[in-house]
Amino acid sequence: MVKKTRVVFLHRKGLSGAGSKIMRCDQLSALCSYYLGDEFEFTVVTLRPMRSTEAFRQVCSNLQDCIVIMLKGTWALFGDNRMLELRRYARAVCVDYVDSNVRTNFARHAQVHVAASKAGAAMLEELVVYQGAGECAGRVMHLTHHADPRLSDVRCTFADVVQVGYLGHPANAFLTDRLRQEVHVLSYENDREIGDVFEGLRGFNMHYAVRALPRRKEVLGVFKPFTKGFTAAVLGANVLTTRHTTDAVHYLGEDYPFLLDRTDEDSVLTALDRARYLYGTSAWDEATERMRHVRQESSPERIAQEMREILSDFT
Structure with missing residues (x-):
């Protein structure tokens, strides 16, 4: 049996009851499991503040070889340096901006910048050019926001x-x-x-x-x-x-x-x-x-x- 690739929807604890978390993590995980479950294993994980290097290392270990899709604001718990380090553990690090301000919340070290709108994708393309240049620059992908x-x-x-x-x-x-x-x-x-x-x-x-x-x-x-x-x-x-x-x-x-x-x-x-x-x-x-x-x-x-x-x- 071929081993499935793990995909983790990662959100910070403060977003647990938010509509964006419910739809872009819980519901999206279930939707993807239904259509793509033969190839991928989708899970939703809550990220709590990492108050020590040991706690950060444990998070990285738990995300080893996973494709990580961070919900808006979650990447800020890592910061630029830890985002780069996380990339050495995870198979890929993606950020889903949903409806957040893509200018002020731009994660320059994400490998994929996920936009929930066409207009947001266009803005992210500009930001990748002006802020994400270099070997760490990611690509922009549009992921339509589903209805409930x-x-x-x-x-x-x-x-x-x-x-x-x-x-x-x-x-x-x-x-x-x-x-x-x-x-x-x-x-x-x-x-x-x-x-x-x-x-x-x-x-x-x-x-x-x-x-x-x-x-x-x-x-x-x-x-x-x-x-x-x-x-x-x-x-x-x-x-x-x-x-x-x-x-x-x-x-x-x-x-x-x-x-x-x-x-x-x-x-x-x-x-x-x-x-x-x-x-x-x-x-x-x-x-x-x-x-x-x-x-x-x-x-x-x-x-x-x-x-x-x-x-x-x-x-």
Whole structure:
């Protein structure tokens, strides 16, 4: 029997309950095990602070000959020098930035820089050129951010009118008092409890994905994956979002009818009226067909293939 290559999703203890850890470690590990389990053994490991050289050596020993994929922020527990030393033990050291600031969190000694968005990948390519030059420079790979696998059997039901729902933390959405009358917010306590409201998504044929306006000037380097778009696509719903939402135009196209140019109450209300007007027409159906393409682009099979491409240079 051929020995499987070990792949370790490594995250720091403080991220244990975070949605990014649940999806990009626990769920991604399970997804990859299902599709790539004949060749690789996937596990999730929690990294605690290494307060001594002995503790660091033990971590290195435990990761001997593994392909390590560190979740955002985890590499900072090592620092530059220890990242270089870890590379002498591990088969490969990768960093998955997900939605963190790739500028301020760039791990110059990672062998693979994993981006969850196309825009993030482009920024990482620039950083590799300007900060990662030399023999330690890594390569950039895109790994699509999947929709929650618990939604795989959930579909929005037929409705006579447009029903708009928002899944996420209300503070992250642009929601005025007037818009709260138009958009139903599915409430949950924390990221671990989000599955409790998934059944409620059946009632919405349009997902609201308009982010709240930043309280301060946005720092260039943060690229949120298009997860809300992928979620809507899995359920067979359309999505209402903005043109500047990361990757939205890439996946939906410039002419997708429910892309906002501005984030203000009047613009959103006008877009909702437009959705109601187009509902049941060929334009709505064309938008739905575009979402089917998004579903294919973010399918588990596609993501597993992207993961295989990341791992292939180290097997």
